[in-house]
Amino acid sequence: MKVLHIQTGMTPAGNAAYRLHQAMRREGIESYVLTYQKTIKRNFVFNEKTGLKQIIAKFYNKIINTKIINKKKAGTYLFSVFPRITFNEIIQHAKNMDVIYLHWISGGYLSVKDISKLAQLGKPIIFFMHDMWTMTGGCHHSFDCTQYKTGCKECEMFQSRGNIAFKQNKIKANLFRKYNNLYFVSPSQWMANCAKESSILKEKPVYVIPNIVDESIFKPLDKGISRNILNLPHNKFIITFGCQAGINNKFKGFDYLREAINNLNFSDIQLLIYGSDYNQRTVEQLKYPIIFLGPINDEHVLSLICNASDLFVSPSLAESFGLTFLENTLCGTPVIGFDCTAIPEIVKTGINGYLTKNKNSEDLSQGITLIYNKKITMKETIKYNSSAIIKQHKELIKNILEK
Known part of the structure; x- marks a missing residue:
C-alpha cells in the first residue's frame, strides 16, 4: 500500500504528520511526504520545486492574505483562506499512490482547484x-x-461583519459535498463532535484516530541524568511550560500560568520554558527564576525535557488533541491543563495530573500545590500503543477501498 501525506511545512520536532508517516513506515506501509515549504532532509520526504511561477504565486497570495489580515480584529487567532493561484506538482506525486492524506495545507499550498x-x-x-x-x-x-455550526455568516474575527468567512465556508461546503471519496479523521472525540455539528462536515464521514507519539522515545528516563544532560538544577521543583509558538501566543495561556505561579509560596520553584527565547519582561513579571531553552528541534531532547520536569503545565485555551500532555504522561511526568476542548480526554485528575477549571488561575495554582505536596501523583500512565493506532488507519483504509 502506498500512502502520500501532503502538508505545507514540516517542523523539525513534534510534527504530527511526520510522526504518522514514520509509524506507517515502521508497520510496513510504503509512506511518503510532500511539502510546500523547504525542510530539513528526511527519509521519504519531498519538497515542491520552487521556480519563478511558484515565487510569483506566493507573492500574489501573500498580498491577498495581507489584505484579509488587515481586516481582522487585533489579537484574534489564526485565520487562513484558500490561495487564489498555485503552481505545484501534487498530481504527479499523487497519481501513483493508493491513498492521499491531507494534513495542514494552509499557508498558500493547496487551492480549491488543487483539491x-x-x-x-x-x-x-x-x-x-x-x-x-x-x-x-x-x-x-x-x-x-x-x-x-450555521455557516460563519457573522464572523467575530473581523472589524466589520464582512462575508470573508461566510464565502470560505460556502466554498468548503460545496467542495466537500461534490466528491464522495473525501474522508475526515479527528485525533479527538471532542473535535469529531464539532465536525459533525458543523455546517461543512455534518454530512461527511468523520472518524476518530489519535495522534502518534513514538513511545520508544517518550518513555520514563532517569530524572537526574536528564537534568545533567540539560544542565538543569537538581535541587529545584521544575515546572515546565512548552509552546513552539512562543510565550507571546496568548492562546497558549501563559498569562494564567504566570498568575498561578506568582500565587505560590514555595522556595524551590524553577520555571522551565521551551519554544521561546529569553524574554526580559517575562523574567521581571515572575517571582521565581526562569530558564529559557528556546526552540526545540529534536524529539529526543523533548523527551529529556519531559523527564527532567517535576510537572508540565499547559493552560492552553484550545487543543485539538493535546500532544504535549501525552508526551509528558508517557515519560511519567504529571500534567495540568484546563477543562476545555480535547484536553479532558488526556488529562485526568488523580490519574496523570490535574484538570483545572477553565481560565482559572486560582485553580491552576491549587493544582500545582497539590502535585508539589504529592497529594496527587502519577497513579498510572495512559494506555498507548502506536502500532494499535496504525492498525486503526489500516482498517479505515481497507474499509474505504472495499466500498
Missing part, C-alpha cells in the same frame, strides 16, 4: 484534521464562537 484535481483521481483522500480549519470559514480554532 478538486486530487479528488478527481478517484483515490481516497483523508483529511487529518489538526485543528478546526477544515470545518470553519477560515479560523483554526473557534474558541467560544459557534458560527461554524
Whole structure:
C-alpha cells in the first residue's frame, strides 16, 4: 500500500504528520511526504520545486492574505483562506499512490482547484484534521464562537461583519459535498463532535484516530541524568511550560500560568520554558527564576525535557488533541491543563495530573500545590500503543477501498 501525506511545512520536532508517516513506515506501509515549504532532509520526504511561477504565486497570495489580515480584529487567532493561484506538482506525486492524506495545507499550498484535481483521481483522500480549519470559514480554532455550526455568516474575527468567512465556508461546503471519496479523521472525540455539528462536515464521514507519539522515545528516563544532560538544577521543583509558538501566543495561556505561579509560596520553584527565547519582561513579571531553552528541534531532547520536569503545565485555551500532555504522561511526568476542548480526554485528575477549571488561575495554582505536596501523583500512565493506532488507519483504509 502506498500512502502520500501532503502538508505545507514540516517542523523539525513534534510534527504530527511526520510522526504518522514514520509509524506507517515502521508497520510496513510504503509512506511518503510532500511539502510546500523547504525542510530539513528526511527519509521519504519531498519538497515542491520552487521556480519563478511558484515565487510569483506566493507573492500574489501573500498580498491577498495581507489584505484579509488587515481586516481582522487585533489579537484574534489564526485565520487562513484558500490561495487564489498555485503552481505545484501534487498530481504527479499523487497519481501513483493508493491513498492521499491531507494534513495542514494552509499557508498558500493547496487551492480549491488543487483539491478538486486530487479528488478527481478517484483515490481516497483523508483529511487529518489538526485543528478546526477544515470545518470553519477560515479560523483554526473557534474558541467560544459557534458560527461554524450555521455557516460563519457573522464572523467575530473581523472589524466589520464582512462575508470573508461566510464565502470560505460556502466554498468548503460545496467542495466537500461534490466528491464522495473525501474522508475526515479527528485525533479527538471532542473535535469529531464539532465536525459533525458543523455546517461543512455534518454530512461527511468523520472518524476518530489519535495522534502518534513514538513511545520508544517518550518513555520514563532517569530524572537526574536528564537534568545533567540539560544542565538543569537538581535541587529545584521544575515546572515546565512548552509552546513552539512562543510565550507571546496568548492562546497558549501563559498569562494564567504566570498568575498561578506568582500565587505560590514555595522556595524551590524553577520555571522551565521551551519554544521561546529569553524574554526580559517575562523574567521581571515572575517571582521565581526562569530558564529559557528556546526552540526545540529534536524529539529526543523533548523527551529529556519531559523527564527532567517535576510537572508540565499547559493552560492552553484550545487543543485539538493535546500532544504535549501525552508526551509528558508517557515519560511519567504529571500534567495540568484546563477543562476545555480535547484536553479532558488526556488529562485526568488523580490519574496523570490535574484538570483545572477553565481560565482559572486560582485553580491552576491549587493544582500545582497539590502535585508539589504529592497529594496527587502519577497513579498510572495512559494506555498507548502506536502500532494499535496504525492498525486503526489500516482498517479505515481497507474499509474505504472495499466500498
